[in-house]
Amino acid sequence: MSDEPPSQLPPDADPRPYHDSGLMPETRRSLLLQLERRSDAAWQEFLSIYEGAIYRVCRSKGLQDADALDVTQDVLRAVHERVPTWEYGRSHGTFRSWLLRVARNISIDKLRNRARGPVVGAATEVDAILASAVDPGSESETLFDLEYARGCFQHGMTRVRSEVREVTWRAFEMTAIDGVSPDEVASALGIAIGSVYTA
Numbered sequence: 289m290s291d292e293p294p295s296q297l298p299p300d301a302d303p304r305p306y307h308d309s310g311l312m313p314e315t316r317r318s319l320l321l322q323l324e325r326r327s328d329a330a331w332q333e334f335l336s337i338y339e340g341a342i343y344r345v346c347r348s349k350g351l352q353d354a355d356a357l358d359v360t361q362d363v364l365r366a367v368h369e370r371v372p373t374w375e376y377g378r379s380h381g382t383f384r385s386w387l388l389r390v391a392r393n394i395s396i397d398k399l400r401n402r403a404r405g406p407v408v409g410a411a412t413e414v415d416a417i418l419a420s421a422v423d424p425g426s427e428s429e430t431l432f433d434l435e436y437a438r439g440c441f442q443h444g445m446t447r448v449r450s451e452v453r454e455v456t457w458r459a460f461e462m463t464a465i466d467g468v469s470p471d472e473v474a475s476a477l478g479i480a481i482g483s484v485y486t487a
Contacts, residue, residue, distance in 0.1 A: 320383060323371045331368075336443040339364065341435030342391050355398055362394045363387070384436060452487075455479060459487035 322330030342363050346356035367387065374386060449457050455477055462468040462476070463484060470484040477484075 320371065320374070323367075333443065334367075335364070336446065337436070337439040338387065339439075340442070341439045342387075344435050345388075345391060346395055349395055351395060351398065359391065359394050359398050362398075363391045366390050366394065456483075456487045459484045463487070 319330055319333060323334060339360060343356050343360045346359045347353070351359060367390070370390075374383065452460075458477055459473050459479065462473045463470055468476075470481055473479075473484045474481040
């Protein structure tokens with residue numbers, strides 16, 4: 289995941305203002321329908337938005353890297369198997385809420401299995417992690433919403449980058465993400481300042 293584009297959302301950002309204002313989109317119904325139809329393109333889009341979010345939420349709940357990767361794969365497998373039967377509609381909750389519950393349940397199972405392992409003294413650590421993982425409080429949902437927003441941003445950046453010239457992308461990246469002044473960007477890239485503003 290190291291070659292992911294940088295995110296404009298800081299790690300400690302609160303995504304609720306985006307979500308509450310309607311600026312953070314729900315998972316598109318069309319994407320869910322395409323997933324039901326087993327579309328490879330839809331699955332790739334889903335992965336680009338959600339895979340990193342699932343992994344980072346698992347890590348934030350105390351799972352080690354290997355365990356977080358395992359849980360991420362288990363969650364993705366569960367989505368692949370269950371999305372055709374997932375019922376879309378407000379009465380069933382949002383897709384992201386369902387996905388978060390799946391991730392939480394698989395994480396808890398993973399932690400419980402780890403607690404039964406041969407490591408002496410690990411039970412106390414696992415109990416503490418389990419206590420935070422089982423809490424259905426808003427911390428997990430807020431974190432998942434943040435990671436979802438980051439995944440959407442990264443997915444969008446990847447799509448836009450593939451559709452513009454490299455110099456246009458660099459001008460955008462340097463000004464919007466790195467915070468370099470338009471004059472410095474124009475000079476560094478050897479382009480007109482107007483081109484920087486249109487990037």
